[in-house]
Each structure stands twice: as structure tokens, then as C-alpha cells.
Amino acid sequence: MDDSFLLSDGEVAEFIVKGYHLVEPELPAGLNESIADQLDALDHNPGDAITEAVPELWQVLDHPQVKGALISLLGHEYEVQSHRHWHCKQPHSGHMNWHQDGLNNRDTLINRFLGLYYPTDITPDMGPTVIVPGTQFRNAPTDRMAHYTNIRGQVPLVVKAGTVAFTHYDLWHGTAANRSDHKRHMIKFLFRRTKENEQPSWNHDPESKDKPTDWNARDTAADPNNILNFSNPLQVSQSDHYKERAIRRKNWDYLMGKTA
Amino acid sequence: MSQPRQRLLYLHARTPSVFSDIIGLTQIEPTAGFRVEISAEALEWPYKTVHDALVDGWQIVQFPHLQAPFDDRELDVVGYEFILQKMEVVDG
Numbered sequence: 001m002d003d004s005f006l007l008s009d010g011e012v013a014e015f016i017v018k019g020y021h022l023v024e025p026e027l028p029a030g031l032n033e034s035i036a037d038q039l040d041a042l043d044h045n046p047g048d049a050i051t052e053a054v055p056e057l058w059q060v061l062d063h064p065q066v067k068g069a070l071i072s073l074l075g076h077e078y079e080v081q082s083h084r085h086w087h088c089k090q091p092h093s094g095h096m097n098w099h100q101d102g103l104n105n106r107d108t109l110i111n112r113f114l115g116l117y118y119p120t121d122i123t124p125d126m127g128p129t130v131i132v133p134g135t136q137f138r139n140a141p142t143d144r145m146a147h148y149t150n151i152r153g154q155v156p157l158v159v160k161a162g163t164v165a166f167t168h169y170d171l172w173h174g175t176a177a178n179r180s181d182h183k184r185h186m187i188k189f190l191f192r193r194t195k196e197n198e199q200p201s202w203n204h205d206p207e208s209k210d211k212p213t214d215w216n217a218r219d220t221a222a223d224p225n226n227i228l229n230f231s232n233p234l235q236v237s238q239s240d241h242y243k244e245r246a247i248r249r250k251n252w253d254y255l256m257g258k259t260a
Numbered sequence: 261m262s263q264p265r266q267r268l269l270y271l272h273a274r275t276p277s278v279f280s281d282i283i284g285l286t287q288i289e290p291t292a293g294f295r296v297e298i299s300a301e302a303l304e305w306p307y308k309t310v311h312d313a314l315v316d317g318w319q320i321v322q323f324p325h326l327q328a329p330f331d332d333r334e335l336d337v338v339g340y341e342f343i344l345q346k347m348e349v350v351d352g
Contacts, residue, residue: 156300176300
């Protein structure tokens with residue numbers, strides 16, 4: 001594995017804080033188009049067997065840039081889980097409201113997350129996935145999100161063809177309406193840690209964590225200490241922010257290989 | 261003669277103070293077929309704070325519940341929910 005594809009300290013800290021990381025792998029020419037054409041032609045949803053229906057999807061998962069991000073965040077022995085799903089948002093279909101996947105029995109440590117692969121360019125009118133960075137450590141029944149529509153800081157995944165969006169399993173997400181005449185394809189994969197880190201699995205600079213806390217540059221922090229301290233993507237209150245800091249630190253120490 | 265109808269505004273603020281910034285906004289008009297939806301476009305909100313909405317004539321009909329058990333570790337929903345209304349004659 002070429003170390004140049006591993007994430008930096010700052011990128012790992014940003015993932016902890018925001019709950020997502022985008023990779024734009026340089027895939028072989030024509031691969032995205034071929035996958036999109038095959039998805040367009042599918043007349044049923046094969047569920048977990050989507051990788052048997054479209055085996056070229058493995059080329060995306062095996063790309064060094066994709067593997068580099070996975071190793072960085074889930075360790076060298078990460079697992080591609082057997083559940084995967086083709087989300088085809090039909091033309092002229094409505095939005096899907098905010099939700100967290102699964103039940104409200106959550107683990108704030110980074111042990112699993114999703115990879116969302118988009119084989120075509122996604123424009124705002126195509127029904128992009130919309131995420132809310134910074135919500136991944138919240139534990140809220142989906143019913144209690146019914147009063148929310150738009151949330152400051154939400155990010156529509158308006159991305160170019162081939163993008164893989166790694167999103168924390170508990171990140172609040174929804175979908176905008178698809179007002180276009182095109183199907184919006186997304187393949188969702190799940191990844192899981194199988195072994196706790198004994199040391200950092202990314203391009204770690206031992207000196208980076210010792211950068212002093214800089215109150216004057218908290219909005220432009222690029223080192224893990226200051227990112228974990230100051231970043232506040234939702235602009236939440238001090239009470240919530242302090243709680244987030246504690247969870248972030250616990251995650252950082254866990255990924256560094258310290259006992260959580 | 262048309263009767264006033266209840267327009268609703270759900271505001272999720274940073275803190276229970278009406279002066280704190282809004283994190284979430286949902287406005288519901290009492291007209292047939294009205295729907296809200298998540299937007300993929302840049303957000304343009306008419307108010308920055310709950311107080312801005314009060315100045316514009318909205319009335320708070322439910323304040324955020326503050327009797328939740330104190331917990332210094334867990335995080336749940338985003339912001340503090342104010343529900344506001346305007347009773348107005350509307351078309352549609």
C-alpha cells in the first residue's frame with residue numbers, strides 16, 4: 001500500500017469532527033460510465049447482490065485512494081461488510097426527511113461507517129444526499145427529527161462522477177427532491193473495523209498533536225489539536241460543544257491506539 | 261368571509277434564549293397541498309434569531325422544554341425548539 005494515499009492527521013481529525021470525508025479516486029477511463037449504464041439498465045434491485053450484478057464496483061473499492069481512506073480510519077484489517085444497497089432516486093421523486101440509520105443504540109467510537117459511491121455527476125436538482133456535519137455523535141430517534149427541514153450547515157453531496165463519500169454511520173442524512181429527468185444512482189457500502197489500533201494507521205506526524213492551542217486561529221485550524229478543540233460545524237451552544245470535544249478526544253485517543 | 265388560519269414556524273435555536281442564532285427553520289403554510297422539503301440549494305432564511313421572528317409579528321406558542329434530565333455526556337437533538345404562529349387570512 002502506497003502511504004501517499006493515507007490520510008493526514010488533519011484529515012482524520014476533520015472526519016472525527018464532521019463525520020464525513022470525500023474521496024475522488026482517479027478511476028480508469030470509462031468505468032463510471034459503464035457502471036452507470038449497467039445501473040440504468042437494471043429492472044430490479046438485487047439488494048446485497050448488486051456487486052454480482054455490477055462486478056466493476058469492486059474496482060472502486062479496490063482503488064488505492066479509497067483503500068487509503070479506509071485503512072486510515074478503520075485500520076489495516078478493515079472489513080467490507082456483506083450488506084450493500086443500490087439507491088436509485090427516480091426522476092421527479094420527492095425528498096426524504098432527516099434520519100439516522102438503525103436503532104438508537106449507538107457507539108460514538110469510529111468502528112464502522114458508510115461509503116457512498118456516485119457513478120455520475122450529481123447536480124443539485126438530481127436529488128443529492130444531504131448530510132449534516134457534526135451530528136454523528138447525537139442519538140436522536142428519527143421521529144424527533146420530523147420538525148426539522150433545513151439545518152444550517154447541511155451539505156448536499158453535489159459531487160463529480162466517481163466520488164466516494166465516507167459518512168459516519170450515525171450522521172444525520174436525508175435526500176433532496178429529484179426534479180431532473182435522470183435517475184440518481186448511489187451505491188451504499190458498509191465498512192467495519194475488525195481490530196483496534198495499536199498505533200495510528202494514517203500518515204501520522206508525531207509532532208502534529210503537540211501544536212499549542214491557538215485561540216486566535218480557531219476558525220482556520222489545520223492541526224488535530226486545534227481542529228478537535230475548536231471546530232464547530234453546527235455552531236452549537238457551549239454545552240453541546242464541550243460534550244462534543246470530550247467525544248472527539250476519546251475517538252482521537254482510540255485511533256491513536258490508546259485505551260479508550 | 262375568509263377566516264384566519266394558523267401559519268406555523270418551527271425554529272431550532274442554539275440556546276433557549278430568543279436572542280440566540282437559529283440552527284434550523286421550518287415554515288408551514290396552512291394551504292392545501294403545502295409541503296416542506298430539504299433543499300440542495302444555499303439556504304436563505306428570513307430570520308437570524310427567534311427575536312427577529314417576534315419583531316416580524318410571530319407569536320411563540322411553545323417554548324423549548326428545559327426539564328430534561330441533566331446529562332454532561334450524551335447528545336441528542338440539534339438546538340432548542342420554539343414553535344411560533346401567525347393567525348392570518350391566507351389564500352389557497
